[in-house]
Amino acid sequence: MTEPDVLLRCEQLSVRRGRREVVREVSAELRAGEIVALLGPNGAGKSTLLDALAGALPVARGRVERHGRVAVALQSPDLARRTVLANVTLALAWWGVPRAERAGRAREALRAMGAEHLAERAAGALSGGERRRVHIARAIAVRSDVLLLDEPFAGLDAEVRASLLEDAVSALRSATRATLVVVHDRAEAWALADRLLILIDGRLVASGSPRELLEQPPTVEVARFLGFDGELDDGSELLLTRPAHVVLDPSGPLEARVTRVIPVEDGARLELQLDRGRVYAVAALPSPGLGQSVPLRVEGGARFPVAEARSPVASG
Amino acid sequence: MRLIWDELRVAFPLIWHGNPYLMSIIGFTLEVAAIATAAAAVIGLPIGLALGLGRFRGRNVLRALANASLALPPVLVGAILFLLLTPQAPFGSLQLIWTRQAVIIAQTILALPFIVALSAAAIQALPPGLLSQARLLGASRWQLWRLALREARIGVIAAVIAGLGTALSEVAAVTILGGNIYGHDQTLASATFFEVDAAHYADAVAIAIVLIAMILILMCGLGVLQQQGGGIRMRFRSAT
Numbered sequence: 001m002t003e004p005d006v007l008l009r010c011e012q013l014s015v016r017r018g019r020r021e022v023v024r025e026v027s028a029e030l031r032a033g034e035i036v037a038l039l040g041p042n043g044a045g046k047s048t049l050l051d052a053l054a055g056a057l058p059v060a061r062g063r064v065e066r067h068g069r070v071a072v073a074l075q076s077p078d079l080a081r082r083t084v085l086a087n088v089t090l091a092l093a094w095w096g097v098p099r100a101e102r103a104g105r106a107r108e109a110l111r112a113m114g115a116e117h118l119a120e121r122a123a124g125a126l127s128g129g130e131r132r133r134v135h136i137a138r139a140i141a142v143r144s145d146v147l148l149l150d151e152p153f154a155g156l157d158a159e160v161r162a163s164l165l166e167d168a169v170s171a172l173r174s175a176t177r178a179t180l181v182v183v184h185d186r187a188e189a190w191a192l193a194d195r196l197l198i199l200i201d202g203r204l205v206a207s208g209s210p211r212e213l214l215e216q217p218p219t220v221e222v223a224r225f226l227g228f229d230g231e232l233d234d235g236s237e238l239l240l241t242r243p244a245h246v247v248l249d250p251s252g253p254l255e256a257r258v259t260r261v262i263p264v265e266d267g268a269r270l271e272l273q274l275d276r277g278r279v280y281a282v283a284a285l286p287s288p289g290l291g292q293s294v295p296l297r298v299e300g301g302a303r304f305p306v307a308e309a310r311s312p313v314a315s316g
Numbered sequence: 317m318r319l320i321w322d323e324l325r326v327a328f329p330l331i332w333h334g335n336p337y338l339m340s341i342i343g344f345t346l347e348v349a350a351i352a353t354a355a356a357a358v359i360g361l362p363i364g365l366a367l368g369l370g371r372f373r374g375r376n377v378l379r380a381l382a383n384a385s386l387a388l389p390p391v392l393v394g395a396i397l398f399l400l401l402t403p404q405a406p407f408g409s410l411q412l413i414w415t416r417q418a419v420i421i422a423q424t425i426l427a428l429p430f431i432v433a434l435s436a437a438a439i440q441a442l443p444p445g446l447l448s449q450a451r452l453l454g455a456s457r458w459q460l461w462r463l464a465l466r467e468a469r470i471g472v473i474a475a476v477i478a479g480l481g482t483a484l485s486e487v488a489a490v491t492i493l494g495g496n497i498y499g500h501d502q503t504l505a506s507a508t509f510f511e512v513d514a515a516h517y518a519d520a521v522a523i524a525i526v527l528i529a530m531i532l533i534l535m536c537g538l539g540v541l542q543q544q545g546g547g548i549r550m551r552f553r554s555a556t
Contacts, residue, residue, distance in 0.1 A: 056452060071452070071453060072449075072453075073449070076443065076445030077445070078443035078446035079446065080446060080463065080466070080467055081466075081467055091449075091453050093459065094450055094453040094456075094459055095453055095454050096454060138449075139453075
């Protein structure tokens with residue numbers, strides 16, 4: 001029995017590309033009003049899963065239930081050789097929107113994406129970031145029940161991506177639409193999503209809110225993917241840390257030696273060697289120097305039994 | 317060099333005074349080129365679209381065949397059509413041999429590979445994301461075809477230009493099927509061949525000058541249209 005606000009559901013979904021099974025036994029659902037980020041490393045099967053959910057790829061096993069119309073914005077923001085406004089109205093024509101409504105809806109979507117000033121500009125004259133804005137506007141304009149976006153911020157420099165992300169966060173929010181966004185960058189997922197799906201090697205390995213997953217990653221594999229790059233081993237338990245968990249503190253109970261210093265924008269990223277393992281921290285300038293001993297404390301992190309952490313599956 | 321100069325001095329007055337024989341050849345050449353190119357476009361563009369957009373089994377073989385047909389010798393096309401249209405042949409009852417219609421059929425068949433192969437290549441070169449995006453946003457087949465033709469218009473017009481060039485300049489098939497009958501079914505190209513063969517060099521030079529001028533004018537006109545993407549833009553405005 002389908003719950004009323006579930007707009008898309010897949011059960012035990014497996015998808016092949018040629019002979020290779022790229023997506024394996026994935027079960028998930030998208031509900032009205034939520035934005036879900038599908039996150040995973042390169043080659044994890046994210047785009048393949050999105051294609052199968054859209055119906056663009058056949059399903060090898062399992063099933064997909066769609067309640068309402070599904071729109072997809074592909075990764076490549078290819079636009080027709082006409083004006084920006086004409087591109088969006090063209091998409092509305094494909095979608096079957098009556099001619100009289102197209103221009104108004106197109107302008108509204110462009111406004112939502114901060115691209116209304118580009119309406120009369122030729123698509124060929126747009127920058128990469130502007131093309132992405134129009135591409136997303138085109139997908140929003142059709143007002144689908146389910147919207148699937150494949151890496152909408154790919155290939156942009158940090159500044160343009162941040163600005164686009166800012167506009168997309170509000171533009172994608174809709175009480176009636178379910179949105180799934182494939183992202184490669186964790187920061188994009190944190191900014192956009194109510195819920196994360198983490199796909200590694202074709203399998204859905206975690207699902208939950210960004211906060212939940214960061215506080216309690218379900219497996220070592222997920223923790224490592226979410227940036228838990230530090231590791232302290234006390235014999236029975238492994239403590240995985242992110243740089244935010246490691247605090248340089250003169251009264252800290254632990255002592256570490258700085259083994260690497262990498263300058264970052266607002267300080268330095270330090271690699272710190274302890275007796276029980278290695279952790280990473282971000283220090284303000286002036287940062288401790290290479291070889292220097294520093295006291296520290298660890299606040300938070302994720303604990304796993306050593307046996308689980310050292311198993312071949314966990315280590316990937 | 318002197319011979320060429322002497323023939324040019326005779327040829328220009330023939331053109332200037334509108335020699336009736338020359339005028340009839342110009343008229344028939346334009347008629348053949350227009351009808352053959354239009355017919356080849358009507359038949360060839362849907363085939364080019366199907367080959368360029370199609371995702372069916374065997375499309376690569378068909379694309380290779382379309383490309384190979386660009387090298388089809390006109391004399392071979394003429395010979396095959398002759399064998400099919402001669403009075404004793406399967407289509408002999410149509411009584412087309414040595415008629416103007418036979419010339420138009422031959423030119424259409426010769427222009428067709430250019431329109432099919434070049435338009436298919438132009439459509440294949442479109443950004444794949446655009447066509448996939450159109451499919452995923454619910455574009456009908458007709459909308460997809462209009463999008464592909466419009467986006468590939470520079471290549472599609474190039475295909476039509478190539479087809480028209482063939483229709484204007486072909487000799488062998490026209491001569492075999494039309495018989496190159498004086499004042500009846502001669503095109504500028506076949507008439508040039510006829511006059512050279514008859515040692516009427518001044519007439520040959522006059523016809524050749526007109527042919528070159530016609531090719532230049534038509535090709536330049538289409539070239540301008542190609543660069544502007546005009547005409548087609550008007551036709552496809554309704555897509556939005």
